[in-house]
Amino acid sequence: MQQVLTASHLISGEVIYLSSDKKWVDHLAKAVVFDNQEEAENARTYADSLADELVDAHLIDVVLASDSAPKPKSYREQIRASGPTNYFHGKQEDTG
Amino acid sequence: MYRYNEFDKNFVLSRVREFKEQIQRRIDGVLTENEFKPFRLQNGLYLQLHAYMLRVAIPYGTLSGNQMRQLALVAEKYDRGYGHFTTRQNIQYNWINLPDVVDVLTDLAEVEMHAIQTSGNCIRNITADHFAGAVADEIEDPRLTAELLRQWSSGHPEYAFLPRKFKIAVSGSPHDRAVIAFNDIGLCLVRNDEEEIGYKIYIGGGLGRTPRIGRVLTEFVPKTHLLGFIDSILHVYNRLGRRDNIYKARIKILVDELGLDEARRQIYEHFESIKDSLASPPADLMTAISDGFAPPDFSAAEAYDLESDFSLSTTFKNWAETNLTSHRNPNHVIVSVSLKKPGATPGDASSDQMRILADLAEKYAYNELHVSHEQNIILPHVPKQHVLTIYNILNDADLAAANIGLVSDIIACPGMDYCSLATARSIPIAKQIAVRIDELKTERDIGPLKIKISGCINACGHHHVGHIGILGLDRAGVENYQITLGGDGTEVAQLGERTGPGFPADKLIPAIETIIGVYLTNRQQREETFLDYYRRAGMGPFKEALYQNTARAA
Numbered sequence: 001m002q003q004v005l006t007a008s009h010l011i012s013g014e015v016i017y018l019s020s021d022k023k024w025v026d027h028l029a030k031a032v033v034f035d036n037q038e039e040a041e042n043a044r045t046y047a048d049s050l051a052d053e054l055v056d057a058h059l060i061d062v063v064l065a066s067d068s069a070p071k072p073k074s075y076r077e078q079i080r081a082s083g084p085t086n087y088f089h090g091k092q093e094d095t096g
Numbered sequence: 097m098y099r100y101n102e103f104d105k106n107f108v109l110s111r112v113r114e115f116k117e118q119i120q121r122r123i124d125g126v127l128t129e130n131e132f133k134p135f136r137l138q139n140g141l142y143l144q145l146h147a148y149m150l151r152v153a154i155p156y157g158t159l160s161g162n163q164m165r166q167l168a169l170v171a172e173k174y175d176r177g178y179g180h181f182t183t184r185q186n187i188q189y190n191w192i193n194l195p196d197v198v199d200v201l202t203d204l205a206e207v208e209m210h211a212i213q214t215s216g217n218c219i220r221n222i223t224a225d226h227f228a229g230a231v232a233d234e235i236e237d238p239r240l241t242a243e244l245l246r247q248w249s250s251g252h253p254e255y256a257f258l259p260r261k262f263k264i265a266v267s268g269s270p271h272d273r274a275v276i277a278f279n280d281i282g283l284c285l286v287r288n289d290e291e292e293i294g295y296k297i298y299i300g301g302g303l304g305r306t307p308r309i310g311r312v313l314t315e316f317v318p319k320t321h322l323l324g325f326i327d328s329i330l331h332v333y334n335r336l337g338r339r340d341n342i343y344k345a346r347i348k349i350l351v352d353e354l355g356l357d358e359a360r361r362q363i364y365e366h367f368e369s370i371k372d373s374l375a376s377p378p379a380d381l382m383t384a385i386s387d388g389f390a391p392p393d394f395s396a397a398e399a400y401d402l403e404s405d406f407s408l409s410t411t412f413k414n415w416a417e418t419n420l421t422s423h424r425n426p427n428h429v430i431v432s433v434s435l436k437k438p439g440a441t442p443g444d445a446s447s448d449q450m451r452i453l454a455d456l457a458e459k460y461a462y463n464e465l466h467v468s469h470e471q472n473i474i475l476p477h478v479p480k481q482h483v484l485t486i487y488n489i490l491n492d493a494d495l496a497a498a499n500i501g502l503v504s505d506i507i508a509c510p511g512m513d514y515c516s517l518a519t520a521r522s523i524p525i526a527k528q529i530a531v532r533i534d535e536l537k538t539e540r541d542i543g544p545l546k547i548k549i550s551g552c553i554n555a556c557g558h559h560h561v562g563h564i565g566i567l568g569l570d571r572a573g574v575e576n577y578q579i580t581l582g583g584d585g586t587e588v589a590q591l592g593e594r595t596g597p598g599f600p601a602d603k604l605i606p607a608i609e610t611i612i613g614v615y616l617t618n619r620q621q622r623e624e625t626f627l628d629y630y631r632r633a634g635m636g637p638f639k640e641a642l643y644q645n646t647a648r649a650a
Contacts, residue, residue: 052125
């Protein structure tokens with residue numbers, strides 16, 4: 001199971017992901033993908049120590065596309081990763 | 097229009113200062129998220145899928161032009177140039193930053209607005225008939241009651257931490273346009289045999305996970321006993337409401353568990369114990385409220401033959417047929433401005449559109465606007481001579497959809513596109529239905545048909561009371577939509593009945609077309625509405641048409 005750690009930024013409320021150098025990044029494409037449960041849980045514990053910067057840290061299941069970009073399995077996380085589908089707002093504005 | 101006084105102003109400003117400190121303590125790490133969350137919710141601030149969402153209260157849905165203009169400014173300054181009007185007559189902003197919230201609230205306070213009690217386990221914004229003050233069948237303007245209850249409930253120390261949220265709605269007329277039977281308390285102004293004005297009180301209505309039609313607590317309570325009764329209902333609920341299980345915490349479950357007779361006995365018992373010590377609201381307060389909602393001087397408007405304008409334009413005539421309602425004064429009409437142009441997001445208005453609505457209210461309609469629970473904007477008092485001018489301005493602003501009460505006038509909650517509670521999207525479904533029906537050009541032939549869509553079981557989109565209700569769920573990782581038929585949010589008050597198994601998104605629009613097709617084929621004459629036909633024919637023909645292929649395949 002491949003997983004990514006995500007949360008909402010406390011100040012902006014924006015969706016953020018943990019990157020390989022333990023920074024919080026705005027786009028899923030830059031997130032670190034955990035291949036095993038232990039690494040994922042360690043990252044989750046790390047996020048708990050940052051409770052004053054972020055809200056609702058949680059692991060999400062992803063699948064890797066052919067270009068090895070992670071894509072969330074759930075449509076909820078797909079919408080979080082790109083933005084609402086009724087307006088071209090949110091993250092899709094940067095990546096589109 | 098009703099104006100808030102110095103007390104209200106200071107109260108709002110003190111709440112802004114208090115919340116500013118709470119936000120700072122959260123940013124500084126003094127408060128954890130779990131500690132901060134109840135504070136932010138009490139100030140209308142949610143953390144949604146993409147950002148913070150701020151819900152701003154619009155008491156009983158009434159706005160002045162100036163207030164609407166300020167809502168437009170907030171949308172532009174702190175958000176993305178639009179706002180979303182909700183089924184509780186409020187407005188939501190979807191893209192707010194936490195540090196900006198204090199500035200937003202300060203800007204709102206300039207026009208006597210705020211976000212207090214728009215969330216959390218307290219008495220929420222009290223809603224009222226969106227035609228309040230304008231319709232002929234009104235016994236009394238329901239906003240007098242709603243405003244009294246607003247003052248009584250704002251910051252009420254005993255009811256700040258109820259078992260769950262608490263919603264009150266008021267109708268001033270026997271024809272219920274405020275969905276009162278689906279609120280925790282529904283109030284309907286009535287006259288008794290002595291022609292005295294009082295209230296019929298419903299309790300324990302609600303939608304959501306466990307939909308219930310409000311049960312009649314009493315057919316008549318005199319006006320002087322209103323606060324005593326409301327206090328008694330809340331007292332019993334606050335004491336006995338389930339705090340152990342969030343899904344059983346609403347008053348509707350308490351009424352289920354106690355039984356209506358026992359609930360009524362306890363409420364009356366409490367009422368009897370307090371009634372002698374109840375202080376009536378001061379007479380000068382009641383006069384101030386009553387003066388604040390005094391109707392405008394309608395005498396300046398002259399008689400005008402509005403129908404003579406119909407020959408000028410068919411589109412105007414069509415719009416007038418659906419979007420105008422008779423006013424209690426013969427020289428006026430009520431104009432409903434649809435925020436449901438096919439393809440648009442139901443209930444959304446851009447800052448430019450809000451400003452145009454503010455201008456129209458100020459120039460032509462006594463500076464008054466109402467938000468309807470059906471997510472449209474009402475100009476309640478429009479002299480007939482100005483209607484064509486208003487239509488032309490609305491048309492230029494993309495606000496002239498001629499669909500009030502028709503298929504494309506859909507209620508839809510924000511759904512999975514924004515809401516962290518949602519299980520499926522609502523907005524794209526509403527858009528697709530409206531666009532499809534617009535392509536088919538059948539809407540006017542179909543006639544009155546209310547479609548209501550919720551993106552989760554909490555039912556913000558009122559799907560249980562849609563003539564066609566749609567509930568979006570997550571079925572094994574795929575959006576799936578259950579359909580209900582026959583719901584009715586008026587005084588008839590019916591919960592919709594499920595057709596059967598749900599439909600995936602790509603099969604849903606054809607299913608809705610099938611349902612409408614069954615009605616069109618089988619109605620006895622054009623006058624038989626969808627709801628009339630459903631009540632006559634029942635679920636059978638719909639079920640058969642929807643599932644016949646599935647049954648054969650099985």
